[in-house]
Amino acid sequence: MSALYGTYARSELSFERGEGMRLFDQHGREYLDFHSGVAVNALGHGDPHLVTALKAAADKVWHTANTFTIPEQERLGQRLVEATFADAVFFTNSGAEALECAIKTARHYFWAKGQENRFEIIAFTGSFHGRTLGTIAAGGNPDYLQGFGPAAPGFKHAKPGDLESVKALITPETCAILIEPVQGEGGVTAMSSEFMQGLRALCDEHDMLLILDEVQCGFGRTGRFFAYEWSGITPDIVAVAKAIGGGFPLGACLAKGEVAASMVPGTHGSTYGGNPLATAVGNAVLDRILAPGFLNRVNEMGQRLTWHLQQLAQKYPDHILELRGKGLLTGIKIATPVRDMVTRLRDDHQLLAMSAGDNVLRLLPPLIVTEADIEEAIAKISAAFEAIDAEAATPAAAS
Ligand SMILES: *Cc1c(COP(=O)(O)O)cnc(C)c1O
Secondary structure (H helix, E strand, O other): OOOOOOOOOOOOOOEEEEEEOEEEEOOOOEEEEOOHHHHOOOOOEOOHHHHHHHHHHHOOOOOOOOOOOOHHHHHHHHHHHHHOOOOEEEEEOOHHHHHHHHHHHHHHHHHHOOOOOOOEEEEEOOOOOOOOHHHHHHHOOHHHHOOOOOOOOOEEEEOOOOHHHHHOOOOOOEEEEEEOOEEOOOOOEEOOHHHHHHHHHHHHHOOOEEEEEOOOOOOOOOOOOOHHHHHOOOOOEEEEOHHHHEOEOOEEEEEOHHHHOOOOOOOOOOOOOOOHHHHHHHHHHHHHHOOOOHHHHHHHHHHHHHHHHHHHHHHOOOOEEEEEEEOOEEEEEEOOOHHHHHHHHHHHHOEEOEEEOOOEEEEOOOOOOOHHHHHHHHHHHHHHHHHHHHHHHOHHHHO
16 A cells, blocks of 8 residues: 555656656656657656756755745746746746746736736636645646635636637626647647637737746647747746756746736745746756757757557547647647546557546657657557457457
């Protein structure tokens, strides 16, 4: 019996070693990683540059409070500002905390302008923003809210892709729109450029802020630094986490200067957020992702993955109902239960993949994936489809 909370349906599988795209279990068995610890291991496992950065940081001061200057945090903040739309950054330990900061920043911006009644945020069905009391209310998934008391007030939910459903929810209390440019956990649904542009226009028209949750789709995953860049818009606030630390717990809330201006001493804080160890690793991750050619290569691999998935869908039309996603955040809506498929791929074919909502098989390899890795993953998925068909033809073999 485990001493841990039973909050996860855990496999007994445990990994001892990782190298690039590969993980090795306690029996030395090799797995191809198209899971990336939920989009976290953007540079795969054991990246030498990251390992060196963490070891060097371990020899220095591990932690100081945010009431002191933390040089690595200053540097990471400055680099993020230079690379993006943002003028100001708040560091957190996780995605949910980055969203909490984003929500607080938006509400406080209007409060400071004397519009304290503007606290309502329009979010979307099928979204996921984390597991804190605030972010489960923002996500609106009834399964995650049930049993935890009244949902935190101030969130309404429109339909992704449906601008009219957003317009219908706008009131004098609305302060912001919150959306994942590519919904991850909800089913790997990529928003169209037109829809993102429509949201930006609505925000401009009604003096609302546009908050993007790029915790999963940001930091290079779609082939651009941020997924919103594909639509040519500029957001007001962006929450990031996951890939930003490459495996070290780190998140951030990025904002325009004017929007973040009211967040003065006393308004927000975090004990660990952006501590020396975390931001040393964050800087090393950024070295790699901003290196010339890196994102172009991710973009190219995203296109290769899409192409191979299209071939697969043609070959297995009975198994593949729909292809979704953007870049290296891809989803395959399949005909058989996705959880069984994830288990089968893992146990029989040594491919680590994920499930997402709407019975979608989610593939999100580290950004260092090669076309040979993609071909190997496709071969493993093909083999799984073949095995399912063989078992259906001879039912006795399935047991
Ligand atoms: C994972 C995720 C979060 C929450 O991040 P945590 O680090 O688990 O708190 C929020 N938004 C999106 C889109 C995510 O994928």
